[in-house]
Amino acid sequence: MTTIALTGATGFIGRVILNHLLNRGFSVRALYRPDSSSAPKITNSVEWVAGSLEDTASLRTLVADVDGVIHCAGAVRGTTLEHFKKINTTGVEQLVQVAVEQEVPHFLLISSLAAREPSLSSYALSKKLGEDVLSEYRGKISWNILRPPAVYGPGDREMQPLLKLLRRGFVPVVGSKDGRFSLLYVDDLATAVISLLGSGRMVDGQCFELHDGHPNGYTWGEIAAIATQLNGKSAHCFSLPRGLVSIISQINIAAANLFGYQPMLTPGKVRELFHPDWVSNNTEITQAIDWQPETSFHDGMKNLFY
Numbered sequence: 001m002t003t004i005a006l007t008g009a010t011g012f013i014g015r016v017i018l019n020h021l022l023n024r025g026f027s028v029r030a031l032y033r034p035d036s037s038s039a040p041k042i043t044n045s046v047e048w049v050a051g052s053l054e055d056t057a058s059l060r061t062l063v064a065d066v067d068g069v070i071h072c073a074g075a076v077r078g079t080t081l082e083h084f085k086k087i088n089t090t091g092v093e094q095l096v097q098v099a100v101e102q103e104v105p106h107f108l109l110i111s112s113l114a115a116r117e118p119s120l121s122s123y124a125l126s127k128k129l130g131e132d133v134l135s136e137y138r139g140k141i142s143w144n145i146l147r148p149p150a151v152y153g154p155g156d157r158e159m160q161p162l163l164k165l166l167r168r169g170f171v172p173v174v175g176s177k178d179g180r181f182s183l184l185y186v187d188d189l190a191t192a193v194i195s196l197l198g199s200g201r202m203v204d205g206q207c208f209e210l211h212d213g214h215p216n217g218y219t220w221g222e223i224a225a226i227a228t229q230l231n232g233k234s235a236h237c238f239s240l241p242r243g244l245v246s247i248i249s250q251i252n253i254a255a256a257n258l259f260g261y262q263p264m265l266t267p268g269k270v271r272e273l274f275h276p277d278w279v280s281n282n283t284e285i286t287q288a289i290d291w292q293p294e295t296s297f298h299d300g301m302k303n304l305f306y
């Protein structure tokens with residue numbers, strides 16, 4: 001039986017990848033942080049390894065004798081470059097090093113479309129640096145990088161407020177009305193991961209963007225049209241001025257410092273949100289492996305709310 005080591009299996013995307021792996025008959029060894037509020041229920045179907053990306057001994061246990069690594073753990077919230085780099089860059093380095101040491105055949109990194117624009121935020125830069133670290137291992141391990149755009153689906157915390165607003169018929173337009181962005185339903189990301197694992201060395205050393213099958217992404221107008229169709233009544237668009245969102249992000253940072261949490265909305269995230277082009281390209285991945293996305297944004301919203 002093929003055994004896969006998975007990081008990030010307690011998070012939104014990793015949990016879905018884990019379920020897909022188990023449903024497809026893979027044997028899974030998964031990393032979890034015992035102190036985390038999302039520590040998993042231990043069941044027989046998964047071999048859970050307690051540890052973290054900072055704990056090399058736990059990473060050695062995680063990857064011992066596995067057939068492949070899916071590295072999905074990452075920091076998506078935070079303020080400083082130091083925080084993001086510790087997890088999204090150094091974390092990749094630590095894990096790929098032990099995977100090379102133990103001669104693991106394949107390493108798959110879940111990066112982000114944000115890595116295409118590393119100047120926008122500490123998050124984006126840390127993901128790009130994580131990709132660069134992995135690329136340096138060319139020839140020592142077979143690897144691939146996936147760059148998903150914004151991912152949504154059951155269990156997601158970040159997109160929920162937006163999706164709930166759409167369900168109620170309100171469309172908050174962030175940035176220009178002509179700005180375009182791609183989206184991806186979480187199960188489609190998981191099937192891309194499984195297809196890549198199946199294709200092995202054939203596509204070694206490639207970085208693939210992904211989207212949900214809507215080639216030029218969506219505009220807010222198209223999102224409003226989908227909400228109108230699903231709700232059966234006209235959706236109302238309203239603009240969120242950049243100045244206002246920036247002020248909210250500053251207040252959020254102050255609150256995060258006061259109450260000790262890692263914030264999502266920061267000035268860097270505001271720069272990402274107002275970037276006009278988050279359109280990704282599926283061509284390379286669909287030519288390289290047998291994968292097609294199945295869930296458009298219309299169908300994804302329908303699955304979630306209707």
Ligand SMILES: NC(=O)c1ccc[n+]([C@@H]2O[C@H](COP(=O)([O-])OP(=O)(O)OC[C@H]3O[C@@H](n4cnc5c(N)ncnc54)[C@H](OP(=O)(O)O)[C@@H]3O)[C@@H](O)[C@H]2O)c1
Nearest residue numbers: 008009010011012013033036038052053073074112150151
């Ligand atoms: N969500 C999106 O729209 C999106 C889009 C593109 C790319 N991505 C990428 O997809 C990956 C997963 O994102 P997500 O949305 O599922 O985030 P998430 O729900 O916050 O999950 C993050 C996962 O990483 C784990 N993790 C964080 N720091 C760790 C550390 N130091 N050691 C070990 N594990 C650690 C978390 O463990 P705990 O449960 O213990 O906290 C959790 O399992 C990230 O790499 C992110 O950059 C996400």
